[in-house]
Amino acid sequence: MCHQRLIILLCCALLICLPVFANADINMQLAEVTKRMAGDLDEAEELIEEVMASYPDNAAAHFLCGQIMGQQASNAIFSAMSYAGKSLDCFKKAVELAPENTDYRLGLMIYYLSAPGIAGGDTDLAWEHASAIEDLDALAGIRAKLRFYRQTENEQGYSELLHGAQRAYADHAEFHYLLGLHLQQQEQFAPALEAFNQAVAANIDEEQHFHLSALYQIGRNAVFSEQFTEQGTAALQRFIDIGPDKPNLPTVPWAHFRLAQLYKHSNNLEALTHHLALAKTSADDTLQKSIKAAFD
Numbered sequence: 001m002c003h004q005r006l007i008i009l010l011c012c013a014l015l016i017c018l019p020v021f022a023n024a025d026i027n028m029q030l031a032e033v034t035k036r037m038a039g040d041l042d043e044a045e046e047l048i049e050e051v052m053a054s055y056p057d058n059a060a061a062h063f064l065c066g067q068i069m070g071q072q073a074s075n076a077i078f079s080a081m082s083y084a085g086k087s088l089d090c091f092k093k094a095v096e097l098a099p100e101n102t103d104y105r106l107g108l109m110i111y112y113l114s115a116p117g118i119a120g121g122d123t124d125l126a127w128e129h130a131s132a133i134e135d136l137d138a139l140a141g142i143r144a145k146l147r148f149y150r151q152t153e154n155e156q157g158y159s160e161l162l163h164g165a166q167r168a169y170a171d172h173a174e175f176h177y178l179l180g181l182h183l184q185q186q187e188q189f190a191p192a193l194e195a196f197n198q199a200v201a202a203n204i205d206e207e208q209h210f211h212l213s214a215l216y217q218i219g220r221n222a223v224f225s226e227q228f229t230e231q232g233t234a235a236l237q238r239f240i241d242i243g244p245d246k247p248n249l250p251t252v253p254w255a256h257f258r259l260a261q262l263y264k265h266s267n268n269l270e271a272l273t274h275h276l277a278l279a280k281t282s283a284d285d286t287l288q289k290s291i292k293a294a295f296d
Contacts, residue, residue: 026055033064041075044068059098065090066107084119087111095129102140105129109144113151123152139169146178158182166195173198173205177214184217189225193218200235209249215239216250219258226265233262253282257291264295 029051036044045068051061069087073080091108098104109129115121130148134141142165149158162182165175180195199205199214215235222232236259240252257279263272279291 026051026058026061030060030064033068037068037071041068041071045072057097059094059101059104062090062097063094063104063107066094066111070111081119084115088115088120099132100136102133102137102144105133105136106140106144109133109148113148123148139172142169142175166198170198171203173200173202173210173214176202177210177217180214180217180221184221184224187224189221189227193221193225193228193231196221207246208244209246212239212242212244212246212249215242216255216258219255219262223258223261223265229262229266233259236262251282251284251287253279253284254287257287257294261294 029047033044033048033051036047048061048065048068052058052065055061066087069083069090073083073087076083088108088111091104091111094101094104095108106129109126112120112122112126112129126148130141130144133144142161145161146158146165148154149161159182162175162179165172166179169175176195176199180192180199183189183192183195196214196218199210200218202211205211216239218228219232219236219239222228236255239250239255240259243252245251256275260272260276260279263269263275276291276295279287282288
């Protein structure tokens with residue numbers, strides 16, 4: 001059970017980007033470590049230990065160490081606890097060296113939330129860091145506390161904070177989008193649609209991530225609710241026309257699949273056949289299983 005929960009530590013390495021520092025030599029070395037993480041974790045581990053020996057007071061190196069050791073803990077069996085301890089020590093050292101860096105505190109917070117108690121997991125300490133992040137950066141603090149509430153399954157806390165964030169930061173697409181997802185999960189489809197539309201219309205959205213995600217969700221919402229077919233169809237077609245190819249976004253074949261579902265609902269056989277054929281070109285096994293379940 002402990003090992004299973006340690007798998008969650010992998011999230012620390014996926015969600016937080018390494019910042020840029022003034023020292024060109026250390027930057028190059030950390031960039032090389034990051035590159036090796038994608039191919040060989042053992043090599044990355046060996047190199048980060050060399051970097052930390054040369055730069056013992058570099059917070060970025062310790063933070064990267066925390067991510068590497070967290071991934072190693074995910075993959076290990078007999079040495080999982082040892083790697084988890086190293087991960088925690090590295091995250092704590094990064095925060096000690098750079099206490100005002102909200103990314104480092106978030107990494108430590110995620111560890112405390114994800115690890116079992118025997119490996120140092122502690123929700124009280126996680127909340128302390130979420131609160132510290134809020135003191136340093138209000139927006140980052142909201143994001144940290146939303147994560148805390150979601151991971152601790154505090155439905156009321158999550159909902160109240162999210163509604164408050166949506167009102168306080170009405171020009172940010174992120175909170176409209178998250179609220180839309182939250183409402184959609186509760187099958188409140190009409191309010192969810194309104195929130196997704198607000199996300200699309202919002203002024204602030206880095207790299208259009210939440211705008212594009214909201215367009216896809218408008219279509220998905222129409223599929224689930226069997227309502228709002230016209231809006232769902234238009235949103236999915238717009239998503240396809242943009243043709244996003246970015247991490248953590250639905251793919252265009254998924255959008256074709258959702259359109260095929262909507263055209264099935266509206267009895268448009270020609271359009272259904274067209275979009276279904278395009279969806280079937282994907283090599284995504286999950287998508288192909290969804291197609292089979294919906295149309296076979």
